[in-house]
Amino acid sequence: MSPGAETVPHPDKATLAAESAERALAVLAEAQEERGEATVVLTGGSMGAAVLAALGASPRRAEVDWSRVNVWWSDERFVAEDSPERNCVQAVEALGGALTLNPDRVHYMGDAGEFATAEDAALDYRRELAAAADAEQRTEAFPVFDLSLLGLGPDGHVASLFPGLPHVHDPEATVVAVHGSPKPPPDRISMTLPLVNAARRVWFLVAGADKAEAVAAVRAGAPLERTPGAGVRGTEETLLLVTQDCLPG
Numbered sequence: 001m002s003p004g005a006e007t008v009p010h011p012d013k014a015t016l017a018a019e020s021a022e023r024a025l026a027v028l029a030e031a032q033e034e035r036g037e038a039t040v041v042l043t044g045g046s047m048g049a050a051v052l053a054a055l056g057a058s059p060r061r062a063e064v065d066w067s068r069v070n071v072w073w074s075d076e077r078f079v080a081e082d083s084p085e086r087n088c089v090q091a092v093e094a095l096g097g098a099l100t101l102n103p104d105r106v107h108y109m110g111d112a113g114e115f116a117t118a119e120d121a122a123l124d125y126r127r128e129l130a131a132a133a134d135a136e137q138r139t140e141a142f143p144v145f146d147l148s149l150l151g152l153g154p155d156g157h158v159a160s161l162f163p164g165l166p167h168v169h170d171p172e173a174t175v176v177a178v179h180g181s182p183k184p185p186p187d188r189i190s191m192t193l194p195l196v197n198a199a200r201r202v203w204f205l206v207a208g209a210d211k212a213e214a215v216a217a218v219r220a221g222a223p224l225e226r227t228p229g230a231g232v233r234g235t236e237e238t239l240l241l242v243t244q245d246c247l248p249g
């Protein structure tokens, strides 16, 4: 297992989404009590969207002041701005207007209309992160991340860090362009593992028996070349929030 990672089983996908949303609300509310704002990093995929839908539907959502929540993405598909393939478009749809976010605090990754290449978009996001870090008077090149939500692919990928592709080990760049993704679309932008791991809490959200092998590889600490997710570890907490069928019977 990634050192310190704790596995929390749930009976089914709906329970996983609902309980993860409640956990997230508690973390964001606590961060706002501590420093007046909260910062969450979102990901793509069906479980990420399911948790956002559950957040929007939670009766406790008013415990968080959504106008003081900063939103970032750990990865994005490099396609047109309004493409339904965009992770942020799927996130907005999942939330269904239930949360009133401050648009100035929502940091979308660049799209293929705005930037000629995914490399340009990645550079732009690095600059945006650095500007947010400056505003928080941090020495690091990124702001405080209270919580990062991640999916896990059946091949062990997290964000857009896929087995065998470069950057899984990249200790320098914080955000990179990814080409040749085995999960469509092929061109993407992704945070690297060091930046994913800069979050105080990192939670995997994983449902379905087809993820059992990947979950086992993460728990066993498999080599990163094979299972990028095995390199994930938050600075304070790493949770594998899973459905029961992801675990050995």
Ligand SMILES: O=C(O)[C@H](O)[C@@H](O)[C@H](O)[C@H](O)COP(=O)(O)O
Residues within 6 Å of the ligand: 043, 044, 045, 046, 047, 048, 075, 076, 077, 087, 150, 151, 152, 153, 157, 158, 159, 160, 183
């Ligand atoms: O852009 C993406 O597709 C992702 O960010 C990716 O890392 C996703 O989170 C996993 O593939 C899990 O996706 P599911 O939850 O749909 O299985």
